[in-house]
Amino acid sequence: MNFSKPLIVLSIGLALAGCNSDSNSTTDKTQPAAPFDLTIAHVNDTHSSFDAVKSSFKVAKTTVYNEFGGHPRLLTKANAYKEEAKTNDDSILFLHGGDAWQGSAYFKLNDGKMNADILSQMGLDAMALGNHEFDLDNEKLNSFIGSINFPVLAANIDTSKDADLKDQTNLKPYVVYAFNGNEKELVTDLDNLPEGKQIAAIFGLVLDDMPNIAPNTGDVEFKDMVESAQSTVDMLKTKGINKVIAVTHIGNAVDLDVASKVNGIDLIVGGHSHTLLGDFTNLGLSNNGTYAKMVTNPDGKGLTCVVQAGEYAQAIGKTEVSFDAEGEITRCGGNNTLLTNDEFYDDAARDTDSKFTDQETASVVSFIEGQDNIAVTEEEAKLRAHINTKYKPAVDAAYGNVIAAVPNEINHERRPGDGGTDAHGSDVAPIVAAGQYYWASTTKVLDVLKVEGITKIDFSLVGAGGVRNSIPAGDFREGNVSLELLPFSSPMSIVPVKGLVVKNLITETVTATLKAGSHAGKFPYGGNLNYTFTETVAGTSGTLDSIEVNTGTLEIPVWTDLEDDTTYNVAINSYNATGSDGWTQLFTAQDGNSDRVDLAYVDGNLTAFPVERLYSVVVEDQTKYKVEYEAGRVLDCKDTTKEMECNTDAQAVIDYIKAEKPTLTPISNETVTLNRAE
Structure with missing residues (x-):
């Protein structure tokens, strides 16, 4: 060999x-x-x-947009x-x-x-x-x-x-x-x-x-x-x-x-x-x-x-x-x-004017041929044709209306510092968190929540693993959110919890992702919230230096320290709200008793599903977290007797982008700062 x-x-x-x-x-x-x-x-x-992923790499100092x-x-x-x-x-x-x-x-x-x-x-x-x-x-x-x-x-x-x-x-x-x-x-x-x-x-x-x-x-x-x-x-x-x-x-x-x-x-x-x-x-x-x-x-x-x-x-x-x-x-x-493919652009929009000339393309291909970790590779023709013929038409039709224009690619890396990102990490997860906070704070949602005793939303939290991809430049459609970015169809949950629970949650989940090669899906991002975490022992531990919630408006923010004994209403998807993927602090806070409310559309109407408590079941040494709803108000996303739309996590972001971000760019406020040890 x-x-x-x-x-x-x-x-x-x-x-x-x-x-x-x-x-x-x-x-x-x-x-x-x-x-x-x-x-x-x-x-x-x-x-x-099954299709290629739009991406980019550099040849010397030139950014090459490719797939x-x-x-x-x-x-x-x-x-x-x-x-x-x-x-x-x-x-x-x-x-x-x-x-x-x-x-x-x-x-x-x-x-x-x-x-x-x-x-x-x-x-x-x-x-x-x-x-x-x-x-x-x-x-x-x-x-x-x-x-x-x-x-x-x-x-x-x-x-x-x-x-x-x-x-x-x-x-x-x-x-x-x-x-x-x-x-x-x-x-x-x-x-x-x-x-x-x-x-x-x-x-x-x-x-x-x-x-x-x-x-x-x-x-x-x-x-x-x-x-x-x-x-x-x-x-x-x-x-x-x-x-x-x-x-x-x-x-x-x-x-x-x-x-x-x-x-x-x-x-x-x-x-x-x-x-x-x-x-x-x-x-x-x-x-x-x-x-x-x-x-x-x-x-x-x-x-x-x-x-x-x-x-x-x-x-x-x-x-x-x-x-x-x-x-x-x-x-x-x-x-x-x-x-990689062999069609290159000098702009993330990949329009005709930004396409590389034949000479420029030949230069990039020559560079690639001198590397051992990238290769120009043609698609296997029969498989490509099979996908295009049998599956792609239905997918194209499912993407729906354009909701925004994306002038430049918006990068998603789960953990700050990965993929060449800075200390603030993903630019996509904060958009998701902002969207879910925004949606939960709208009148139509608060009118439903008020009946359950919730009159305001303080902030949102998002696990990085639930955000599935970067956002490429170009037209951005509803399906780019519901089918790709947030495909899990999770109901939004509003969880009242003490500030100390949130601090412990962030400390635990960030710490768990510090080690090189660790699964960073649990890494937390916030909306209407920001925090700074400093790693003190490389790959092992660190401290939560500060965490603040905006008590002003989105236009005129007033950043206030999160208080340990204050109860905050937090918008989170139901998966993380139940404590899954290492967010166990939220399970512990609701174990035996919960004031949480889940939200889904039933026959076209936004409906609240109050949670009675969370509990765990141990079978053969395996622990599962379970949700018990109030009697007669069980959220069953598989109920075929009703038209159930449980993907309020994605719908929240769609509504936000439609209303607030017709030109989709990263949000100006950095929600996360992770200072890594030298």
Whole structure:
């Protein structure tokens, strides 16, 4: 195999010591005592990005506006990797780190059916089960898993009590492949491994706190990640399988932690944190940490290689791993490659006048050809035509009316400092927060809330993970909000809570995202609120320096310190208001008693649904947060006897932009300042 990228080479002594040594393992004599090279192509968190994502990068000091990725480009590059492997008679796998669902209008209109169709054309060998695969219900998830042509993996779940998934045979803890050069076959009998072939196992890991992150896990039970990983590796070792890969959806920081606590995993192909590992400063982008980072196992001898490939089908990773004759990993390396089109502009609006000339385009292409982390990639023609013909017309029709003009791209990064952002982070999340505060403060909403004893809204809070994308320049339609930006159809909640609860919430959620590679979906942004947080110990802890609420008007703000013992009425989507995704302070504040009110449209009328209390249910060591409404006033978004519109989170932002932001630009007030430690 030709290792064209820099590789991490282990010392002979370390290799002989055994990266995945296990005193309880046995050696299968049917496996050839010969070195083995394996290539892994991988993607993760593709989130129904079947079309390319509008983006930009820099050539020297010139900003180049382009498009990255989309599934047809991923397929072209994956096929190229496979063709190269076939030519060289190399062994190769193509893995997906989970969260294929959600994220675009395509998913909203097709409930995962399109995902099954398109992914089955990608030539995948396995996919991790992601948290967003639980966004609908387990009946639809079961249908998806049963209709795709590759297995979905999760070794730390038990579906035996779930009515929908208990008999699903394509949801597996692991799969095993036997390789003979470029040829590979699925192994189903671990007690009779094929002779003379190299054997590799791939097992899946999902978040063990999934019930508090995903809305519809049914009766699936989730087991401890570390314990399940170790027991799975140990079992595979006793069968004589000495090359073990984990495909996970737990986040890069957790991948690194698992690698430090489990003996015997050679490679972790990750997802969930959307981490585009590698140094992309040559493109004017970020350095996101080491691709193919080696982590020492708890036995002090073994090493695990960890990779991840970003988000939204913009990039593909390629990892090249070598094993010695004893099945010990001796080198691991590679990189992520951003997949770009070859149509470039010097303005985010991408109008005709801003299109690069042929000479300028040739210069950019020449620059790209000299880089190893970006490549001009054509879309696979048949897949593009299939999407355009079968699915795109309905999506185009669903976007509705133009509500604003966007003169320049508005960037969304979950955590300040990521993606080249400054200390204030996302410019999109504050727009969402401002919109939800504005909407909740309008007369039409307050007239409904007054009946429930709420006469004003103080501020809003938004979790960064609920905001799904940046806003490209150009026309901005209703569907860009409801189908893409805020696709989860969450009711807005008004939650009366003490100021101290809010302070603790912000401190906990910001602290949880400080570590490099952590899942930053819980990072908080505010509307009519601002705060400053200073990291004091890098990646570990910090302090909330100040937090203020505007007690004046939007036109003439008066910033006042948040008081610990004062009760504030906070507008939050129902997902975070229930304490999900680490916002547990809000669950604790409402546990047993709540004055919260949820808002949804019923038969066209905005309707209040008062909450009696929140409570938790523990089943097989899994805790789920539940909402109990006042008797006779239950909010059921699946009630087919009424016309239910529960996506007031998105409608709030649509109404705000229509009324206040016909030219959509970042809001002037910075709501977040995160001072990172040196």
